[in-house]
Amino acid sequence: MALFSRRKKSADDAVTDPAETADVDSLDESANDGASESANDHAPTEEAPSIGISVQAFRGVGAQAGPEVSLSESEPAAASPTTPAAPAAAPTGAPVPPVERRLPLASPTPPEQTETVAGMKDNVLLREALTEIEKGATNEQLLGVLRQALQGHLYIRVNGDARAQISEGKPLSVAVVRDGERQFMLGFSSAGAVRDSVQLEKDPTATSAVAQPVTSVFQQVVSGDFAGLIVDNASAPHRVVFPTELLQKTLEQADVDMTVKSLIAAPRQQDSAVKVGEALASTRMWVAVNDGAGTGQVGIAEAQTPDGKRFLQLFSHPLEVIALGRGDRPLPFEPLQLAKLLSSHTDMAGVIIDPAGPTMIVERDALSAVLILAIDLDD
Structure with missing residues (x-):
């Protein structure tokens, strides 16, 4: 688990300098399992993307019974x-x-681990899959991104100091995007993607990022009042939106520990x-x-x-x-x-x-x- 905080008030400032990165591996990870039900609003800087994928794309996924095979x-x-x-x-x-x-196939060997912000590991497989996504991506391509998202972790944005909220035993006040009656949780493939998201704010406030297991993030979306999850919201067209129903279906068939x-x-x-x-x-x-x-x-x-x-x-x-x-x-x-x-x-x-x-x-x-x-x- 890693954390960085943005305390500067200018929208032109970077989210964090590598020297400001704090490692909080010693914190109790159990305090980091839930997100606040009353997450603070995060006004979108552009129109929220429409959902271009449906549960029907899961053709036949999760059959619990089938014919005898040999x-x-x-x-x-x-x-x-x-x-x-x-x-x-x-x-x-x-x-x-x-x-x-092209998607969703990947190299047989795992990619080299990288850090776009020093001390904060990227979900490289997810980040690379997102670079292949363009406007009008097919369901198969989007499912390919979802497949790669399942490996490793996602970063979530927290309004305020996540370290303080965890130490005080408070639920994390996660940043969200609202689109009319719907609200979407934000997830990120890297700390660099979080930085790009914060830089879009007209009046940015203290913001921090926390890395959580991807299944934990999905569970927060499913159990909360969210319409879905936006991944790398500031990286259009290399971003995706997964509806809650799809994430729930994914979790039903997943090993929670991956x-x-x-x-x-x-x-x-x-x-x-x-x-x-x-x-x-x-x-x-x-x-x-x-x-x-x-x-x-x-x-x-x-x-x-x-x-x-x-x-x-x-x-x-x-x-x-x-x-x-x-x-x-x-x-x-x-x-x-x-x-x-x-x-x-x-x-x-x-x-x-x-x-x-x-x-x-x-x-x-x-x-x-x-x-x-x-x-x-x-x-």
Whole structure:
């Protein structure tokens, strides 16, 4: 969690100088979980953007039940082990869209972490996805931004000194944009985006920024009297508006701690694959299923490397399945199901997680925590 405050009165002044950045990691994060129900108004400097995305874009997301599926019914496609974002393996007969997709695909490896304001880390994946957004963006592109927003944190603007409000046990007085009867909470991909937002104010007052887990921010929007969330409001056209209903749907299907997503988005360490394997033993994931273009044969998507190794495709959220644009349906996959599948398919070399990127190959020897589940079941 990080904080900076703007105490200067001139609208021409910068929000903060890097030297003024304060690190408040020692503060009690539990005091930072809620936003004030009576958030202070923040008059928009231009007309509030219209919402260009609907829950209908979540086609089939979150199905809690589905047909019995088996790997034997799916036909793997070739894929490079070094670029697993490429394998769009689909069940037999599934059509593969020929259109090149700029969004929401991302590099297989996580981006380098940056700080547009010293001491305050950016949500780089979200920031980069927003640079691709222009006026008239499609639902698929906007969902791609939402997918990347789920990795890491968002900054929220607070009217006044957030440090003081937290220390006094007060709910944070978050800044909002009003559009008629509707009000929108503001979220930011970086401290630099917060600075740009404050600089638009005609009469700026003391303003601070707090980094919170993205699921916490979404929960504040859903539980509060908000019509939605505006991300990087001063960065038009590279900004997005997500309606509350969409955020609620996203949260319903999400791991609140974003355990696997966070590990995959973080810089790679020698034990990264092992940590992900351990997380898979206790975290619900998703698989992509397809009915084989109406043939009635339902299979789970997998990938095959040029040397013949087979990998199951796993997804940390249904949005990751939609991101590939293959028309597959996300199906929840519990740790025990994964354990049973790997045990019954001994030729399965491991799993590929979130092929749309950032992604990670976790080979079988790093999945011992998962395989133990199947052994315990047999006992």
